[in-house]
Structures are given as structure tokens and as C-alpha cells.
Amino acid sequence: MSSFLTELSRNSHAVLIAIGQHIGLSAVAILLGILVAVPVGVLLTYHTRAAKIVLGIFSVVNTIPSIVLLGFAMIFLGIGYIPATIVLFVYSLLPIMRGTYTGIKEVNPNALKAAKGMGMNRPQMLRLVQFPLAMPAIITGIRLSTIYIISWATLAAFIGGGGLGDLIWMGLQSYNFHLVLCGAVPVTILSLLVSFLLNHLIKRASRHKGKEVAT
Amino acid sequence: MKKKNTITLFLAMLLLLSMLSGCGKSKGVTVGSKQFTENILLGEIYAQLIEAKTDIPVTRKLNLGGTAVCHLAAQKGEIDMYFEYTGTAYNELLNHALEAGVTKEEILAVCQKELNENSQMTLFDPLGFNNTYAVAVKTSRLEELGVETLSDLSTISDQIKFGAGHAFYTRLHDGYNGLVDTYGMKFKETLKMDTSLLYEAAHTEDLDAIIVFTTDGLLKKYDLTCLVDDKTLFPPYEGAILCRNDVLERYPELRDELNTLAGKIDDETMQMLNYQVDIENRSVEEVAKEFLISNGYISITDQDNSKIYTEQEVLDIAYKEAGINSSQASEIEVELKTKDSVEVYEIEFDYDGYEYDYVINAKTGEILSKSREKEELPTT
Numbered sequence: 328m329s330s331f332l333t334e335l336s337r338n339s340h341a342v343l344i345a346i347g348q349h350i351g352l353s354a355v356a357i358l359l360g361i362l363v364a365v366p367v368g369v370l371l372t373y374h375t376r377a378a379k380i381v382l383g384i385f386s387v388v389n390t391i392p393s394i395v396l397l398g399f400a401m402i403f404l405g406i407g408y409i410p411a412t413i414v415l416f417v418y419s420l421l422p423i424m425r426g427t428y429t430g431i432k433e434v435n436p437n438a439l440k441a442a443k444g445m446g447m448n449r450p451q452m453l454r455l456v457q458f459p460l461a462m463p464a465i466i467t468g469i470r471l472s473t474i475y476i477i478s479w480a481t482l483a484a485f486i487g488g489g490g491l492g493d494l495i496w497m498g499l500q501s502y503n504f505h506l507v508l509c510g511a512v513p514v515t516i517l518s519l520l521v522s523f524l525l526n527h528l529i530k531r532a533s534r535h536k537g538k539e540v541a542t
Numbered sequence: 543m544k545k546k547n548t549i550t551l552f553l554a555m556l557l558l559l560s561m562l563s564g565c566g567k568s569k570g571v572t573v574g575s576k577q578f579t580e581n582i583l584l585g586e587i588y589a590q591l592i593e594a595k596t597d598i599p600v601t602r603k604l605n606l607g608g609t610a611v612c613h614l615a616a617q618k619g620e621i622d623m624y625f626e627y628t629g630t631a632y633n634e635l636l637n638h639a640l641e642a643g644v645t646k647e648e649i650l651a652v653c654q655k656e657l658n659e660n661s662q663m664t665l666f667d668p669l670g671f672n673n674t675y676a677v678a679v680k681t682s683r684l685e686e687l688g689v690e691t692l693s694d695l696s697t698i699s700d701q702i703k704f705g706a707g708h709a710f711y712t713r714l715h716d717g718y719n720g721l722v723d724t725y726g727m728k729f730k731e732t733l734k735m736d737t738s739l740l741y742e743a744a745h746t747e748d749l750d751a752i753i754v755f756t757t758d759g760l761l762k763k764y765d766l767t768c769l770v771d772d773k774t775l776f777p778p779y780e781g782a783i784l785c786r787n788d789v790l791e792r793y794p795e796l797r798d799e800l801n802t803l804a805g806k807i808d809d810e811t812m813q814m815l816n817y818q819v820d821i822e823n824r825s826v827e828e829v830a831k832e833f834l835i836s837n838g839y840i841s842i843t844d845q846d847n848s849k850i851y852t853e854q855e856v857l858d859i860a861y862k863e864a865g866i867n868s869s870q871a872s873e874i875e876v877e878l879k880t881k882d883s884v885e886v887y888e889i890e891f892d893y894d895g896y897e898y899d900y901v902i903n904a905k906t907g908e909i910l911s912k913s914r915e916k917e918e919l920p921t922t
Contacts, residue, residue, distance in 0.1 A: 398739070401739060401742065401743070401748075402742070402746075405743075405746070405748045406705070406733060406735060406739075406743050406748045406749070407731075407733060407748075484708070484734060484735070484736075485735060485736040485739060486735055486736070486739060487705060487733030487734060487735040487743075489734070493708065493734050496708040496734070496736075497708040497709070497711055497712050497734070498712075499708075500707065500708050500709035500712065501709055501712040501713075503712065506712070
């Protein structure tokens with residue numbers, strides 16, 4: 328333990344840079360993922376058949392080992408930060424899309440009837456009824472996606488994308504397991520932190536949902 | 543009580559180990575190798591050379607492990623020789639720091655002297671290639687960039703995208719830090735990435751300069767050229783065969799054969815040989831044989847009876863002799879042994895209440911002895 332801390336303090340600068348790169352990689356991928364997957368998920372609720380096809384395709388894509396996808400990305404997009412982000416972005420889509428789709432699909436039809444009865448048009452219903460009620464499912468999707476992406480971002484090190492994966496690979500290749508931990512421990516902490524924060528958000532959103540149903 | 547058991551077990555294992563290592567000291571020589579293509583290939587080349595040029599029986603224990611494993615195996619007598627590199631021996635076996643400025647001649651001299659004194663092993667003269675780190679650039683871009691040496695590269699380093707595997711960045715003096723300190727490199731971009739993807743990135747010109755090993759077959763595949771390390775930053779890793787002294791005393795004729803290849807395999811030749819195995823997917827045996835024959839080190843007629851029968855083939859011989867087929871035999875045991883410097887198979891199987899024993903010559907398939915005894919029934 329103490330030798331791990333020594334290694335950590337010796338590499339503290341490198342670890343901080345790597346954490347920064349790691350957050351940069353994951354955050355950009357996730358934010359782009361949310362921007363694309365949430366609207367697509369909503370659109371898919373209007374076309375059930377299209378939804379089956381699109382979700383099916385992305386299920387297949389997500390089963391491709393990320394290292395293979397990174398290899399392909401390298402051939403078509405080159406190396407470094409950008410191709411790594413794009414691959415992570417592709418992986419982030421499915422859980423968010425599926426969360427949005429199921430969340431909105433499972434909104435109580437009675438709530439929708441009531442909204443219609445109150446004279447709401449479609450955009451209003453989406454904004455005022457469906458979205459708030461689907462929020463816990465959407466955030467669950469985002470949480471799942473983020474945790475995946477934070478751990479998969481370690482593989483960006485393969486194509487020069489940087490991040491905490493660099494420390495892990497450097498440690499593995501030089502049999503320096505304390506260096507491996509310098510990369511692995513921050514990844515775990517980041518995952519736990521994000522998981523905790525988003526769980527908190529889900530709880531708040533659910534409380535909101537409870538109130539809606541009660542009134 | 544438990545403690546006592548542990549001690550007994552430990553002693554039993556020690557005894558077993560010492561017996562095992564004793565087995566290795568039988569007649570003939572055993573060639574070992576480390577776990578990568580080049581080392582396995584060179585082990586095979588030496589094995590075939592000895593087989594063809596002498597009457598000494600050769601056993602192969604290729605693909606053993608890392609440097610520590612191979613050296614320990616040689617010390618214990620499990621193997622008699624393996625292929626070593628001067629830089630590795632100097633640093634890992636003899637615990638000298640590889641500092642910049644020590645010439646390859648000095649390192650070789652220290653290795654030859656100290657391996658002889660400390661380990662009672664002889665390091666033969668190197669084959670000529672030097673498998674060390676190098677900075678490589680696509681051959682077609684050498685002129686465009688105007689570089690031949692690392693000093694040339696340092697003058698334009700601010701326009702260069704550089705990449706290396708992760709391990710290179712962890713080396714204290716002869717890795718990335720060394721490049722910066724010795725040559726004053728200030729690269730435009732510095733990437734860490736998987737070694738196997740580096741070559742592709744250099745090929746597509748996503749990277750301008752990458753770190754490679756000088757004898758890698760991929761250099762040939764992607765047509766890359768290594769820049770000259772004009773300030774000798776990277777330590778020498780010259781390859782040479784390392785053999786225990788008592789084996790050389792027992793077989794004095796070995797010395798000449800082990801010297802045959804000294805100075806005969808340069809970087810390009812070694813790249814070519816690695817290329818044939820790694821990229822063309824040819825077998826190590828085939829590439830080794832072709833190299834030895836095409837360079838006249840052995841002739842086709844030297845290729846004697848190195849082939850031996852397989853276990854299945856000798857079993858079929860024994861079944862045929864016993865007049866039964868393979869499905870009828872039970873409790874089958876086959877073991878390859880060396881008896882009076884002849885390789886034989888000892889075969890045992892049960893059929894119809896009788897125990898059959900055969901000894902068959904592994905090279906000719908001749909039945910040397912046979913017996914058929916009533917199986918002893920276990921007393922109840």
C-alpha cells in the first residue's frame with residue numbers, strides 16, 4: 328500500500344493529466360451521446376418498427392469488442408483523441424436511446440389521455456407530461472452509458488487517445504503494478520462518483536414522478 | 543501437524559525437482575529459447591545445425607519463458623544452450639546498469655568474461671545483428687524529410703509526430719527521456735499507443751517517426767528505415783548463442799559448429815527471417831532449414847533421421863503386432879525415453895486380462911522388445 332502511494336506521488340503530475348484526459352474523453356463522448364440519442368429515442372417512439380431495427384443494429388454494434396472498433400477507427404479516422412472519442416460516442420448511444428425509448432413508451436396512457444383532455448398538443452404533451460415521467464429511465468440509461476464509457480476509455484490508450492489507460496498499459500508493460508493501480512484506482516473512483524451523482528438525480532426525478540401520479 | 547505435512551510436501555517437491563533436473567543431464571544436448579519468434583527461430587537453427595553436423599542427439603525445449611527462466615533452466619541443466627542478447631545479459635544477468643557511452647565491444651567483453659566466471663557459460667561471438675530500439679521513418683519519406691540520423695531528426699523535431707509503445711516511456715535512460723535529453727527532441731506531438739498499431743500509423747503517415755525493434759519483420763512489410771543512432775543512445779543488444787561450459791567439454795566438436803554463424807546474420811537478414819515466420823506464417827522449422835541449406839551451412843544430405851514416429855504411429859505398430867485394434871486396448875500408456883542414447887517409446891496397454899509391454903525404436907519403428915503377462919488382479 329505504501330509503495331503504491333509512493334508511486335502515486337512520484338507520478339502525481341502524470342496521473343492528474345491522465346485523469347483530465349480521461350474525463351475529457353468520456354465527457355465529450357457522453358454529451359454528444361445524450362445530444363444524439365435522446366432525440367432519436369423520442370423519435371423512435373413514434374415508429375415502433377423503425378425502433379426495433381435501430382435498437383437491433385446498435386445492440387449488434389455494442390457487442391463488437393471495443394478493441395476491434397478502435398482498430399477500425401484507426402484505419403478510417405487515424406489515431407489519437409478524435410477517433411477514440413468517436414468510438415466511445417458510438418458505444419454510448421444504445422443505453423441512452425433504449426432508456427429514452429422505454430421511458431417514454433411506458434408512460435401511463437391515462438396520463439396521456441388526461442393531457443389530451445386538457446387540450447395539450449403533441450409538443451406540449453412531450454415537454455410537460457411524457458418527458459418528466461420518463462426522466463428516471465432516461466437518466467438510468469445515461470448512468471449505464473457513462474459507467475461503460477469511463478471503463479472503455481482506458482482502451483483509448485491503444486490508439487494514442489491518452490487517458491488513464493496510458494498508465495495502466497505502461498504499468499503492465501514494465502511489470503510495475505503500482506503504476507497499473509495509479510491508472511486503475513482513479514478509473515474506479517470516477518465510475519463510483521458518476522454512479523453516485525446520477526443515482527441521486529434519478530431519485531430526485533422519481534420523487535417528481537411520484538407527486539405527478541399522486542395528484 | 544499441518545506444518546509438518548507442509549514441510550514433508552516441500553521436501554518431496556524438492557526431491558522431485560532435483561530428480562527432474564537430473565534427467566536433463568542425460569546424453570545429448572538440449573536447446574532452449576525465449577518466448578518470441580526471433581529467439582525460437584534461432585534456437586531451431588542451432589538445433590538443426592547440430593543435428594546435421596554432429597552425431598549428438600538434440601532435444602528442443604523452445605518457447606520456454608523470459609530471460610530469467612531460460613538462464614535458470616540452463617544453470618539447472620534443464621537446457622544446455624539458448625540464444626541471448628548482450629544488453630540483456632549485461633543488465634539482467636550480470637546486474638550492470640546500461641549507461642550511455644559504453645561501447646558494444648566493452649559490453650560484449652564484460653559479458654563473455656563474467657558469464658564464464660559467474661555462470662560457467664560461454665557466450666559465443668555475436669551473429670552480427672543488433673536487436674535494439676530504433677526510431678524508424680517510412681523509407682519513401684526519408685528524402686522529403688531529409689533525415690538519416692537521429693541528430694538530423696532533432697533539427698526538425700518540432701514538425702514531427704512521434705509515437706511509441708507504452709513501455710518505451712517507462713524506461714529511465716534509454717527510452718523517451720533519453721531521446722529528449724540526448725538529442726534534444728521537441729516533438730510536435732507525442733503519442734503512446736499499442737506497438738502493433740504503430741507500424742500501420744507510420745504507414746498511413748498519421749505518425750512521422752515511430753519506435754521499433756531493429757530486427758522486426760514488420761519493418762520489411764511496411765517498408766520502414768531505421769535512423770542511425772549517431773550518439774549511441776540505445777544500448778547494444780547483439781545476439782549470440784550461450785552454452786554451458788561442461789557441455790562444450792563433453793562435446794568438443796560443438797565449439798566449431800556454434801561458431802559457424804558468428805558475424806553471418808545482419809539486421810536485414812534477421813528481419814527477413816522474422817518476416818517469413820511472422821508475416822508469411824511459415825513454420826519455424828521450415829524457415830530455419832531453408833536458411834541453413836540456402837547459405838550452405840548444411841547440405842540436403844545432412845538432413846538425417848531427425849524425424850521420429852508419433853505416439854499414434856507406434857501404438858498402431860504395437861496393436862498390429864498384438865493382433866488387436868485400437869478400441870480393444872485399455873489402460874494405455876506411452877512414454878518417450880532415451881535408452882543408451884537411442885530414443886525409444888515404452889508402451890503399455892491391457893487387453894483381455896493380459897498386460898502388454900512394448901519397446902519400440904522411435905526413429906525406425908522397430909520393435910525392440912515385447913512381453914505379454916497375465917494381469918494381476920487386485921487382492922480384495
